[in-house]
Amino acid sequence: MTRTAFITGTTAGIGEAAARKFVNDGWQVIGTGRRADRLDRLASELGSNFRAVEMDMRDTSSFDQLAKSSGPVDLLVNNAGLAPPMSGLQAAEQDPLDTVIETNITGLVALTRAFLPGLIEAKGAIINLSSVAATYPYKGGAVYAGSKAFVRQFSLGLRCDLAGTGVRVTSIEPGMVETEFTLVRTGGDQAASDALYNGADPMTAQDIADTIFYVATLPAHLNINALELMPVSQSWAGFAVERKA
Numbered sequence: 001m002t003r004t005a006f007i008t009g010t011t012a013g014i015g016e017a018a019a020r021k022f023v024n025d026g027w028q029v030i031g032t033g034r035r036a037d038r039l040d041r042l043a044s045e046l047g048s049n050f051r052a053v054e055m056d057m058r059d060t061s062s063f064d065q066l067a068k069s070s071g072p073v074d075l076l077v078n079n080a081g082l083a084p085p086m087s088g089l090q091a092a093e094q095d096p097l098d099t100v101i102e103t104n105i106t107g108l109v110a111l112t113r114a115f116l117p118g119l120i121e122a123k124g125a126i127i128n129l130s131s132v133a134a135t136y137p138y139k140g141g142a143v144y145a146g147s148k149a150f151v152r153q154f155s156l157g158l159r160c161d162l163a164g165t166g167v168r169v170t171s172i173e174p175g176m177v178e179t180e181f182t183l184v185r186t187g188g189d190q191a192a193s194d195a196l197y198n199g200a201d202p203m204t205a206q207d208i209a210d211t212i213f214y215v216a217t218l219p220a221h222l223n224i225n226a227l228e229l230m231p232v233s234q235s236w237a238g239f240a241v242e243r244k245a
């Protein structure tokens with residue numbers, strides 16, 4: 001029986017690679033994004049097993065209707081998300097922070113709530129894209145890290161809510177993946193993005209899409225709660241200590 005995945009943020013990076021992976025493995029995919037031209041391009045590449053939905057994760061009032069019109073869904077992949085510019089909170093503008101909180105947290109919760117009745121009926125699965133930043137803070141990333149810590153803890157809490165329903169929930173927590181993530185975070189600074197990934201042999205969107213697919217196709221009795229991934233080149237630095245002069 002053909003299964004259906006609803007994947008947010010399929011216009012680039014991990015979401016796009018995941019849409020391709022699931023369609024190529026015989027799933028139907030409903031993929032969302034804000035950029036119609038990119039959705040159209042993906043739809044022409046993937047054919048009739050891909051249905052594009054142009055939407056913004058902040059438009060939560062449309063989600064109940066969207067869940068109804070999507071038909072039966074076996075898997076929800078909450079991938080859409082972004083980071084504000086790297087900056088201490090003391091120097092940050094509020095608007096970009098609101099966009100991140102509304103997209104990474106409010107939108108994700110609202111979409112999940114809207115799809116839950118169908119996912120419970122299907123005994124389906126929810127895969128949420130968190131980040132290593134959920135666990136390991138770094139300078140300039142407080143709101144992003146906080147949003148991803150929310151995603152991780154929300155995923156674990158949801159498992160409690162869904163006990164007995166058969167619905168699986170996983171928080172996937174990648175480190176450095178070369179996508180448009182850094183381009184967005186830096187406001188389109190290609191040189192900064194290239195400098196970050198250059199020589200680091202980062203993970204690829206395909207690596208994470210393959211991981212999502214692996215988690216989604218595990219036996220129904222098995223739940224991976226959280227899965228943290230990094231490229232081998234990435235690890236941790238020590239604590240920062242400010243000393244008196």
Ligand code: 8X3
Pocket residue numbers: 130131132133174175176177
């Ligand atoms: C982003 C992870 O390591 O690139 O989610 O900051 S990292």
